[in-house]
Amino acid sequence: MQNPFDTPERRAFRDSVARYVATEITPHVDAWDEAGDVPWSVHEGLGALGIFGFGVDERYGGLGFDDVFMRAAFAEELAKCGATGVGAAVGGRIISIGPLQKLASDEIRDAVLADIVAGRVGSSLAITEPSGGSDVARLKTSARREGGDYVLNGQKAFITGGMKSDYFVVGARTGGEGLEGISLFFVPADTPGFSRADMGPKMGWWASDTAALYLDEVRVPARYLMGEENRGFLSIMGNFNYERITMVAIMLGMMKVCFDHSVAWAQTRETFGKPLIRHQVIRHKLADMSARIDMIEAYLNQICWQANEGAMPVAEISKAKFSASTALEFCASQAMQILGGAGYLRGNPVERMYREVKVQAIGGGSEEIMRDLAVRQMGL
Numbered sequence: 001m002q003n004p005f006d007t008p009e010r011r012a013f014r015d016s017v018a019r020y021v022a023t024e025i026t027p028h029v030d031a032w033d034e035a036g037d038v039p040w041s042v043h044e045g046l047g048a049l050g051i052f053g054f055g056v057d058e059r060y061g062g063l064g065f066d067d068v069f070m071r072a073a074f075a076e077e078l079a080k081c082g083a084t085g086v087g088a089a090v091g092g093r094i095i096s097i098g099p100l101q102k103l104a105s106d107e108i109r110d111a112v113l114a115d116i117v118a119g120r121v122g123s124s125l126a127i128t129e130p131s132g133g134s135d136v137a138r139l140k141t142s143a144r145r146e147g148g149d150y151v152l153n154g155q156k157a158f159i160t161g162g163m164k165s166d167y168f169v170v171g172a173r174t175g176g177e178g179l180e181g182i183s184l185f186f187v188p189a190d191t192p193g194f195s196r197a198d199m200g201p202k203m204g205w206w207a208s209d210t211a212a213l214y215l216d217e218v219r220v221p222a223r224y225l226m227g228e229e230n231r232g233f234l235s236i237m238g239n240f241n242y243e244r245i246t247m248v249a250i251m252l253g254m255m256k257v258c259f260d261h262s263v264a265w266a267q268t269r270e271t272f273g274k275p276l277i278r279h280q281v282i283r284h285k286l287a288d289m290s291a292r293i294d295m296i297e298a299y300l301n302q303i304c305w306q307a308n309e310g311a312m313p314v315a316e317i318s319k320a321k322f323s324a325s326t327a328l329e330f331c332a333s334q335a336m337q338i339l340g341g342a343g344y345l346r347g348n349p350v351e352r353m354y355r356e357v358k359v360q361a362i363g364g365g366s367e368e369i370m371r372d373l374a375v376r377q378m379g380l
């Protein structure tokens with residue numbers, strides 16, 4: 001679909017990511033997914049393209065500007081490799097970069113941001129806990145003040161890239177109950193009392209590790225508090241907006257993978273004496289998939305424009321996220337039907353997309369939570 005907001009700069013950026021994905025990533029995703037790992041050179045390769053640098057100062061290797069269209073473009077193009085676990089393994093750091101740029105002290109930024117943005121080291125955002133992820137205001141990990149330090153205790157769960165990250169942005173309770181008692185902390189992985197464990201095999205995102213973190217009397221200097229004490233909840237919510245827009249773009253890329261593979265298969269596979277694509281039932285499936293793709297793309301473009309203009313459209317982002325995950329679920333299911341038995345075999349992108357739908361419907365704010373947030377934002 002034509003994007004009325006496209007510019008030569010945005011097209012050039014998208015093309016450079018698409019070229020890198022087609023040559024350096026797509027040919028290897030089956031092997032990386034089975035191996036459960038992505039070579040570190042890919043972190044650095046994508047870092048060199050600037051994808052971790054949006055909203056980050058140039059002195060830390062950032063781009064010195066933000067553009068939500070470009071954020072969406074790289075997310076969509078990366079998803080087109082057909083294994084979004086690869087994007088999660090490499091791009092998981094992005095949700096920690098925003099808080100580091102906006103809230104960390106100069107000392108922390110000078111020490112770590114350039115390496116993270118260049119892809120030389122990993123970083124993760126750790127909010128979710130074993131007791132739950134939807135209700136962020138009830139998180140239990142504590143941080144008590146002791147002289148010039150904070151001491152953190154608690155557990156985190158489902159942390160993307162957590163087994164390899166050198167640095168973490170951790171949500172912890174510094175005040176009373178509820179959303180007004182939460183703060184963010186910078187925690188290096190080599191701090192005494194910090195440990196981690198892989199959460200084990202997953203339904204999808206095999207190329208990306210998912211970690212449980214354990215904080216046992218983890219002592220950090222008070223200057224590792226990021227932003228104001230007890231004001232972390234608002235920062236976490238603000239950060240979610242960018243994460244959710246990116247996830248909509250990832251889902252758009254996934255839907256296009258499903259559609260393209262369905263068309264390619266339907267053009268060559270013959271049943272009852274003619275190519276599948278000549279059967280009306282199959283043509284209607286393609287029409288339904290294509291319409292959903294167009295709707296999500298148009299919605300995403302409108303949201304990117306509004307976010308760039310300054311007013312973050314939280315209700316629309318929430319509605320777009322659950323609309324995209326339900327549209328993706330539809331497209332992945334239709335694509336599986338069109339491929340028939342061939343779609344059920346491991347090592348093809350449609351089989352993988354079908355398994356990777358659910359993490360988009362649950363992670364970063366589930367469909368239920370997105371619906372709830374949307375109507376609240378609409379003042380209802």
Ligand SMILES: Cc1cc2nc3c(=O)[nH]c(=O)nc-3n(C[C@H](O)[C@H](O)[C@H](O)COP(=O)(O)OP(=O)(O)OC[C@H]3O[C@@H](n4cnc5c(N)ncnc54)[C@H](O)[C@@H]3O)c2cc1C
Binds near residue numbers: 124205
């Ligand atoms: C692969 C993967 C990677 C992840 N990476 C990260 C990461 O890097 N960092 C991080 O902090 N977190 C991460 N998460 C966590 C993710 O954000 C949470 O899984 C998500 O927020 C949901 O939390 P939960 O799984 O604890 O479900 P719960 O909060 O326990 O909810 C369970 C179910 O109940 C529904 N539900 C909850 N409350 C209500 C309600 N009031 N009304 C109706 N339904 C409700 C939810 O929608 C969900 O379907 C990741 C998750 C996955 C699966």
